[in-house]
Amino acid sequence: MKRASILILLLLFPLVLFATGQDEGQMATIRFWYHFDNPDAAVTPLVQKFEQENPNIKVTPEFIAWDVYNQKLLTAVAAGNPPDVSQIKLWWQPQLVEMSALLDLSDYVADWDGRDDVFDKIWELTEYTDGNQYLMPLQMVILYMYYRTDMFNELGLKPATTRSEFLDLAKKLTRDTNGDGTVDVYGFGIRGARGGHDWWGTFVLSSGAEFFLPNGNSGLITPEAVAANQWFIDLYRVHQVSPPTTPNDGFQQIIANMQSGKTAMTIHHIGSSKGLAEALGDKLSAAPVPKGTKKYWTSFGDEENGVLAATEFPDAAFEWAAFLATAENNAIWQKSSGQVSINKSNATAGGNRFLKATTDSADFAGVLPAHPGTAEFVESLWPTQMQRAFLGEISSAEMMQIFADHFSK
Amino acid sequence: MRRRMPLWRRLLGLHLPVLIIVFFALGPYIWMFISSITPEADLYGEVFRYFPGNPSFQNYPKIFQKISFARNLRDSLIVATTTMLVGLAISLTASYSFSRFRFRGRNYLMIQFLVINMFPIVLLLIPLFVIMRVLKLIDTYFALIIAYSTFTIPFSTWMMTSFFNAIPKQLDEAALVDGCTRFSAMTRVIVPIAMPGIAATGIYIFITAWNEFLYAAILTGNKVLTIPVALQNLIGEYNIAWGLLTAGGVISVIPVIVLFFFIQKQLISGMTAGAVKT
Amino acid sequence: MKRKIDLFPYTLLTPALSVTVLIIFFPIVQTAVMSLFNYVIWKPKDTRFIGLGNYLQALRDEVFWISLKNTIFWIVGVIVLQLLLGFVTAMLLNREFKWRGLARSLILIPWVTPSVITALMWRWMYDGNNGVINDLLVRIGLLKSYFPWLANSSTALPAIMVALMWQGFPFFAIMILAGLQAIPRTLYEAAEVDGATRLQMFGRITLPMLTPILLTSILLRIIWVANSMDVIFVMTGGGPGYATHTLPVFAFIRAYKGLDFGYASTIAIFLTLLLIAIVAGYVIRVLRSQEALR
Numbered sequence: 009m010k011r012a013s014i015l016i017l018l019l020l021f022p023l024v025l026f027a028t029g030q031d032e033g034q035m036a037t038i039r040f041w042y043h044f045d046n047p048d049a050a051v052t053p054l055v056q057k058f059e060q061e062n063p064n065i066k067v068t069p070e071f072i073a074w075d076v077y078n079q080k081l082l083t084a085v086a087a088g089n090p091p092d093v094s095q096i097k098l099w100w101q102p103q104l105v106e107m108s109a110l111l112d113l114s115d116y117v118a119d120w121d122g123r124d125d126v127f128d129k130i131w132e133l134t135e136y137t138d139g140n141q142y143l144m145p146l147q148m149v150i151l152y153m154y155y156r157t158d159m160f161n162e163l164g165l166k167p168a169t170t171r172s173e174f175l176d177l178a179k180k181l182t183r184d185t186n187g188d189g190t191v192d193v194y195g196f197g198i199r200g201a202r203g204g205h206d207w208w209g210t211f212v213l214s215s216g217a218e219f220f221l222p223n224g225n226s227g228l229i230t231p232e233a234v235a236a237n238q239w240f241i242d243l244y245r246v247h248q249v250s251p252p253t254t255p256n257d258g259f260q261q262i263i264a265n266m267q268s269g270k271t272a273m274t275i276h277h278i279g280s281s282k283g284l285a286e287a288l289g290d291k292l293s294a295a296p297v298p299k300g301t302k303k304y305w306t307s308f309g310d311e312e313n314g315v316l317a318a319t320e321f322p323d324a325a326f327e328w329a330a331f332l333a334t335a336e337n338n339a340i341w342q343k344s345s346g347q348v349s350i351n352k353s354n355a356t357a358g359g360n361r362f363l364k365a366t367t368d369s370a371d372f373a374g375v376l377p378a379h380p381g382t383a384e385f386v387e388s389l390w391p392t393q394m395q396r397a398f399l400g401e402i403s404s405a406e407m408m409q410i411f412a413d414h415f416s417k
Numbered sequence: 418m419r420r421r422m423p424l425w426r427r428l429l430g431l432h433l434p435v436l437i438i439v440f441f442a443l444g445p446y447i448w449m450f451i452s453s454i455t456p457e458a459d460l461y462g463e464v465f466r467y468f469p470g471n472p473s474f475q476n477y478p479k480i481f482q483k484i485s486f487a488r489n490l491r492d493s494l495i496v497a498t499t500t501m502l503v504g505l506a507i508s509l510t511a512s513y514s515f516s517r518f519r520f521r522g523r524n525y526l527m528i529q530f531l532v533i534n535m536f537p538i539v540l541l542l543i544p545l546f547v548i549m550r551v552l553k554l555i556d557t558y559f560a561l562i563i564a565y566s567t568f569t570i571p572f573s574t575w576m577m578t579s580f581f582n583a584i585p586k587q588l589d590e591a592a593l594v595d596g597c598t599r600f601s602a603m604t605r606v607i608v609p610i611a612m613p614g615i616a617a618t619g620i621y622i623f624i625t626a627w628n629e630f631l632y633a634a635i636l637t638g639n640k641v642l643t644i645p646v647a648l649q650n651l652i653g654e655y656n657i658a659w660g661l662l663t664a665g666g667v668i669s670v671i672p673v674i675v676l677f678f679f680i681q682k683q684l685i686s687g688m689t690a691g692a693v694k695t
Numbered sequence: 696m697k698r699k700i701d702l703f704p705y706t707l708l709t710p711a712l713s714v715t716v717l718i719i720f721f722p723i724v725q726t727a728v729m730s731l732f733n734y735v736i737w738k739p740k741d742t743r744f745i746g747l748g749n750y751l752q753a754l755r756d757e758v759f760w761i762s763l764k765n766t767i768f769w770i771v772g773v774i775v776l777q778l779l780l781g782f783v784t785a786m787l788l789n790r791e792f793k794w795r796g797l798a799r800s801l802i803l804i805p806w807v808t809p810s811v812i813t814a815l816m817w818r819w820m821y822d823g824n825n826g827v828i829n830d831l832l833v834r835i836g837l838l839k840s841y842f843p844w845l846a847n848s849s850t851a852l853p854a855i856m857v858a859l860m861w862q863g864f865p866f867f868a869i870m871i872l873a874g875l876q877a878i879p880r881t882l883y884e885a886a887e888v889d890g891a892t893r894l895q896m897f898g899r900i901t902l903p904m905l906t907p908i909l910l911t912s913i914l915l916r917i918i919w920v921a922n923s924m925d926v927i928f929v930m931t932g933g934g935p936g937y938a939t940h941t942l943p944v945f946a947f948i949r950a951y952k953g954l955d956f957g958y959a960s961t962i963a964i965f966l967t968l969l970l971i972a973i974v975a976g977y978v979i980r981v982l983r984s985q986e987a988l989r
Contacts, residue, residue: 045653073649075811076634079951083635086736087546089555103737103954190840200846202932253823255935256846260657261822268461270824279655287458346655380737387952388933396936399848427792435787435798438780442802445816445861448827465830528978531914533719535970536726537922537943540950540963544722567719572915576870579911583877583904617873620803621866628809630925645809652811666812673807678800684872 036324039091040069043077045279049344058331065324078387085109088318092325096143096314101136102380104314110142111315116326117141122334125351129370134312137378143312144329146338147347149277150373151206151297151307152365154284156272158291159193167295171211171239174298178249181272195249197271200398201258205376205390206307207275211243212236214300217408219377219415226412229405236300238404241397255395266292277309279346281362294365308373311347381415389414446670453477453663460659476664486665489647493627494672496558496643500565500626505619508570512577513603517589527578530571538568542635549636560636561643565626573618580614581607616683620676627673644669726960734957749961759962761937762945765852766921766969769941772853773920774913776860781867788868789875799872806865814929817858821845821930845931848938855930855939862926867912874908875901914977921970942966 042051051069058067070091072080078100084090085107096104104110117123123131126145134143155167159181168174178195185192199207213219215236218227227233244250251270253261263280265271267287275297284292297306313329315322331337335351342349348366349355355367376382393410396402402410452460453476455469480486514520515527545564546555554560584607592602608615630645638646648665651658733745753759788799805813820828823843832838844854878901886896924943931939933948940948942962950959 043654045656046658070639071650072638073634073646073652074654075649075652080635080638082736082951082954083543083546086543087550089546089550106737107739201934251824251843253843253846256843256851256931258932259655261824264461264822264825268825269463276655283457283656287461384953388948391932392934392936395934399936401848401936431787431790431792434783435792438784438787439798439801441861442804442865445813445820446804446808448820449812449816461825465825465827467827531918531974531978532967532971533723535918535922535967535974536719536723537924537946537963537966539924539943539947540726540956540960541719541722544725548722572919575911575915579907580873580877582907583874613873613876617869620869624803624806627807630810645811648809649811652815657815662812662815666808666816669809670804670807674800674803677803678796681796681799684799684869684876 035066036064036321037066037068038093038319038321038324038328040067040328041072041077041081041091041094042069043072043074043095044344045074045346046344051344054332054337054340057337058328061331062324062327065321065327067328085316085318090316090318092319092321093313093315093329095146096312098134098143098310098312098378099376099382099386101134101142101314102378103383105136105138105142106380109317111317111319111322111325112140112142113144113315113326113329114139114141116330117144120330122330125335125353126333127350127352129373130310130350133308133310133375143314144326145333145350146311146313147342147345148308148310148350149279149347150366150369151210151275151277151309152294152362152369153297154266154274154276154292154294156266156269156288156291157293159269159272168298171215171298171300175243175247175249178243178273179247182247182249191248193269194251194265194271195273196243197257197262197265197274198244198250198254199257199259199262199274200244200255200391200395201261202387202391203259204257204394205386206309208237208240208390208394209305209307209374209376210275210297211240211300213374214303214305215239216300216302219379226416228408228412228415234405234408237397237408241404244398245400255398275306278348278362278366281360282346285362294362296365296369304369304372306369306373308375310350310375377415379415381417385411385414446667449663449666453660453667455660457660476660477668480661480664480668484647484650484661486647486668489642489644490669490672492558492641493643493669496561496565496641497623497626499558499562500569501619501623503562503566504569504573504622505615507566508573508577508618509608509615511570511574512581513607515574515578516581517586527575530574534568534571539631542631545632546635554636556637556640558641561626561629561633561641564632564636565622565629569622569625573622576618576621577611577614580611580618583614584610612683613685616680620680623676624673727964729956730958730960730964732957734955734960736954736956745957749958750965752958753961753965758937758940758945759965762940762942762962763965763969765937765939766941766943766966769852769856770917770921770973772856773859773863774916776856777863777916777920778867778913780860780864782871784864784868785871785875788872802868803865805861806863808862810862810925811929813858813862814926817855817861817926818845818930821854846935848935851931851935851938855927858926858930859920859923863916863920866916870908870912871905874905878904910977910980914974917973917977918970921966921973942969 040051044051055067055069059065077095078097081090081094081100085104090109096110101110130145130148131141134145135141153167160166163180165177165180168177181193181195182191183193184190198204212233216230216232217236218233221227244254251257251265257265259276262271262274262276263284266274266284281294297304313332315325315329319325332341333350335349335353338349338351339354348363356363359367376386389411393402393407397404397407451468454472454474456471456473459466459469459471515523549555549560549564554563588606588610589602592606593599597605628645629643630649633643633646634649637643644665648662648669651662651665730749731744731746732742733748734742784802788795788802820826821844823829823841823846826841828844829838829841832842833840842850844850882900882904883896886900891899922943924941924947927933927939927941927944928947933940933944943966946959946962946966949955949962953959
């Protein structure tokens with residue numbers, strides 16, 4: 009008898025947890041997911057300012073580590089418990105839209121008076137293929153080429169404007185500086201691990217490769233595209249202008265190599281400029297990437313805020329996202345993010361050499377196609393196949409074929 | 418009577434190997450410590466340095482001020498300690514059953530415990546998240562304690578069963594003859610003798626819970642923030658806060674080492690010698 | 696009298712069982728069911744039952760076979776390395792010397808360090824441009840110039856295995872040390888009187904008495920190592936190419952990068968089957984040896 013009653017109590021216990029329900033008041037509560045690289049950066053001042061201006065809305069910011077951001081967001085969406093507003097990387101958009109996870113903001117944006125203060129290009133790039141606007145702008149960077157001014161001066165060189173000039177530069181910069189018979193400095197640090205597709209894009213998408221041709225076929229398997237890809241592979245395998253560690257080099261490694269003088273050039277953006285400039289000072293500068301055989305291509309790195317479709321407070325959620333996209337607040341945000349504001353009224357004429365390289369590249373910055381397969385391409389397909397090509401396990405043609413097959417699914 | 422080994426033999430055959438192994442275990446940790454006192458601008462220099470030119474300890478106070486590391490230590494301690502106590506209590510009773518009794522389904526249950534743990538936990542995330550959400554346990558200590566208990570209990574049960582099996586059954590019977598109940602035979606006689614095994618299993622549960630990242634990151638992260646998740650927050654998209662990260666790593670190890678220093682005193686032999694009256 | 700004893704073990708087991716069934720069993724069943732579907736999260740309209748379709752696809756997938764091969768190499772290598780070092784450590788730390796408590800506590804450090812830090816530190820130590828391991832090897836003269844350990848498909852996995860050996864040997868050290876305590880001193884004393892050598896004592900007393908603990912520890916460790924992927928993922932992301940793809944890494948990438956949960960579940964099931972095959976022999980032996988000690 010005693011055991012039976014204990015058992016019944018145990019079974020009833022969970023119900024107690026259900027009994028404490030939520031009391032929905034007049035207040036709208038917005039859960040906001042974000043990430044900053046700088047752990048010092050606090051979003052609190054912005055939250056306080058917003059709550060003062062909007063007394064009926066409460067914002068609960070939650071910092072999510074970048075490494076698990078995507079995973080945590082997907083898990084929350086799949087389990088039916090996503091935040092109300094979240095930072096969204098542009099290449100996550102297709103998958104999230106296909107999953108019906110994002111709220112269509114087109115009507116909100118059309119009525120928004122801050123709309124015109126955002127660069128037109130950003131609206132262009134963030135609009136989805138179905139013509140709707142699911143994302144609110146937040147920050148942007150454009151990738152440029154870092155180079156060591158001291159090494160360039162030593163060898164009497166100038167930043168390259170074409171691809172062949174670039175190869176020449178890289179070869180000259182790859183040298184043995186202390187006479188011990190081994191190469192000490194490499195001309196160009198290639199990022200071979202996840203995230204390096206931007207390096208690839210600059211030299212391959214600029215020289216004849218296209219993800220999709222106007223007729224819908226893949227533009228990655230034309231002879232020109234394969235040749236452009238081969239040119240890129242050859243940088244490592246034939247000309248050896250990038251360090252032997254390239255296949256596994258991630259962001260940390262290419263920056264470390266720039267800082268230690270192991271490489272003379274690499275590609276990145278203003279987000280890393282502060283740390284590098286602190287270490288290298290005047291020995292470091294930046295310039296737009298060189299032109300390929302057909303055009304310039306560099307990556308438009310950006311991030312937006314999305315409103316999750318499951319939100320209970322769509323109006324309030326949009327208010328918060330719009331707040332962050334308004335010039336005054338956006339400028340405050342960039343102080344923490346280290347990136348560039350998306351507002352026209354925040355564009356300064358001055359700024360340092362890194363900002364100049366950024367703005368000089370604005371005209372030709374592009375993004376990867378808004379295709380659901382892009383996320384996987386970025387996260388695992390490109391790094392794996394690029395590494396195999398660098399190691400000689402597959403040919404350029406085979407690599408491009410794998411990409412073409414992936415995007416045709 | 419054992420002749421005491423000459424000093425040089427002890428040095429070579431005992432102290433030296435132990436020193437080498439300890440140094441191997443400490444090596445990366447020392448490297449971590451050196452990184453934590455190296456200013457970030459000096460981390461990758463032109464010449465490789467083993468020790469920074471101008472070391473600075475500012476990361477240590479910084480980690481407590483800027484990211485409230487003390488709170489992370491507290492959260493980790495609460496979760497790990499509770500998981501250990503709950504896990505020990507449950508697996509102790511389960512192991513005693515498996516070790517001492519023959520009953521139907523015993524082997525089947527033991528195998529079940531094992532198979533359950535063979536599944537890659539990354540794929541259990543979404544269903545588990547849903548369960549926790551329904552129980553309204555997201556971002557609570559309970560979520561982690563329950564989740565950790567589920568994969569530490571089966572393992573600890575297996576470990577403790579093998580430790581219990583090393584204790585002769587005659588001891589139980591002697592206790593029963595002396596008037597103990599089954600339960601007090603277990604607690605008064607067997608458990609004290611099994612202390613080394615219990616201590617080892619306890620530290621296993623504690624460390625597993627202390628170190629766990631994936632479930633902590635997905636199921637908690639704001640109201641409850643354990644050390645692995647807090648440290649992961651220092652790894653950004655474009656920047657790793659090396660100084661804070663390595664300082665955090667250095668500190669996070671210390672509570673467990675101190676705790677174990679006291680527990681390891683249980684790892685002494687001689688409890689079973691002469692315990693069985695012939 | 697008999698009925699009382701029969702119920703007692705079940706009472707003791709109920710808490711453990713109920714928690715496990717609820718929290719783990721259901722999600723496992725759910726995942727197993729997912730493996731029978733074509734379930735790509737961003738193609739919800741394509742979701743449909745395909746029976747063993749995913750399984751057939753896996754068997755035809757070269758990446759699956761590469762991952763399987765790597766997994767076996769990984770499990771065997773890591774276990775052997777961890778076990779050997781752990782065993783030697785336990786034997787040494789069982790002897791009496793003044794700083795034994797300190798030594799025992801310090802060797803725990805690799806096990807306590809959070810995995811992400813372990814992975815990052817080892818990755819940095821192995822770095823082909825700024826790494827301390829390369830620097831030391833060059834200084835000693837074993838290497839002429841820095842070597843890209845993690846960027847070379849032949850050395851990447853072994854390099855990570857060394858890091859895992861560092862991380863996991865304390866587990867064996869502690870478990871074996873605890874097991875050594877249960878061996879009565881009287882056995883050694885009697886053997887010494889009989890004139891046995893140290894080696895004979897080790898082979899005839901220590902090893903046999905440790906066997907149950909050893910078997911159980913190895914069994915548990917195999918399962919843990921087979922499933923571990925966080926260190927690999929941070930150190931190389933599964934690369935270069937497929938060189939460090941193990942089954943859990945592969946499953947993770949398919950699930951969270953490709954969002955193909957149907958296929959990822961299938962790989963997880965394969966891994967579970969592989970483990971069952973590996974441990975089946977062990978399990979039967981362990982269950983039998985536990986009876987033998989009666």
